[in-house]
Amino acid sequence: MPNVAFVSPKGGAGKTTAALLLALGLAERGLRVAMIDSDPNKPLVHWASLPNKPDLITVHPAPTPEDVRDALREGQRKRPDWVILDTEGSIRGAMFFTTMRLDLVVTPLAASQLEAIQAVKAAEMVAQFGPRGGRQVRHRCLLTRVPAAVRPRSVQKVVEQLRAEGVELLPTALIEKEAFRTLFDIGGDFAALERHGSHGLAAARVNAAAYLQAVLDTLALETAPVV
Numbered sequence: 493m494p495n496v497a498f499v500s501p502k503g504g505a506g507k508t509t510a511a512l513l514l515a516l517g518l519a520e521r522g523l524r525v526a527m528i529d530s531d532p533n534k535p536l537v538h539w540a541s542l543p544n545k546p547d548l549i550t551v552h553p554a555p556t557p558e559d560v561r562d563a564l565r566e567g568q569r570k571r572p573d574w575v576i577l578d579t580e581g582s583i584r585g586a587m588f589f590t591t592m593r594l595d596l597v598v599t600p601l602a603a604s605q606l607e608a609i610q611a612v613k614a615a616e617m618v619a620q621f622g623p624r625g626g627r628q629v630r631h632r633c634l635l636t637r638v639p640a641a642v643r644p645r646s647v648q649k650v651v652e653q654l655r656a657e658g659v660e661l662l663p664t665a666l667i668e669k670e671a672f673r674t675l676f677d678i679g680g681d682f683a684a685l686e687r688h689g690s691h692g693l694a695a696a697r698v699n700a701a702a703y704l705q706a707v708l709d710t711l712a713l714e715t716a717p718v719v
């Protein structure tokens with residue numbers, strides 16, 4: 493059962509969006525996902541309270557590190573295939589990743605030099621506080637909110653900056669898509685967005701699927717077909 497956390501000391505980097513897109517992609521392929529929402533603002537708890545939440549996804553709040561164990565226990569009752577931890581965008585929030593055994597920590601960032609510095613910090617945090625029993629926790633950065641049409645030079649610059657620091661990137665970036673934002677307003681999944689008449693949904697779906705595949709490849713897992 494893969495355990496994945498979304499971690500960054502930077503607020504608004506795209507953690508919750510990336511966490512939900514991963515969960516939705518997995519659920520679409522028939523997998524059960526338990527999401528632990530350790531952000532005191534509870535964005536995923538809020539999303540789950542909206543209509544059309546897929547039954548395969550459960551969301552469990554854990555506002556303090558002590559709550560994570562209970563949230564995990566509650567999540568395990570549903571026998572999830574995956575556990576996804578979303579954290580608050582602060583140093584304190586980022587440290588929640590130490591409360592779980594993890595297979596992968598993902599740090600989303602927009603393509604700016606400032607965000608890249610924060611992402612390098614996150615990678616260093618994971619390298620410093622992540623190892624258990626001498627085993628390193630896998631860490632990948634994820635570029636998000638990348639403009640769909642043109643790839644600005646800033647993206648290439650940030651990629652080079654991260655590589656120079658020895659930080660690894662997921663091969664797929666999340667593009668800037670209104671549909672990804674709308675998920676948190678209307679709730680549910682891509683089917684709900686379709687019924688809502690969200691703009692640019694086809695491209696959003698292709699991007700989300702490529703991102704899911706990048707995470708599966710990183711964990712060396714086979715892709716299940718869409719059910």
Ligand SMILES: Nc1ncnc2c1ncn2[C@@H]1O[C@H](COP(=O)(O)OP(=O)(O)OP(=O)(O)O)[C@@H](O)[C@H]1O
Pocket residue numbers: 502503504505506507508509510531579580581582636637638666667668669670672673674676
């Ligand atoms: N790929 C994207 N396309 C469009 N909007 C996005 C995308 N990723 C994130 N956003 C928007 O950017 C804002 C911040 O994203 P998100 O909430 O996912 O970041 P976060 O890292 O979880 O923030 P926090 O640190 O506050 O928890 C939100 O309004 C979200 O809808």
Ligand SMILES: [Mg+2]
Pocket residue numbers: 507508509531535578579580581
């Ligand atoms: Mg968030």
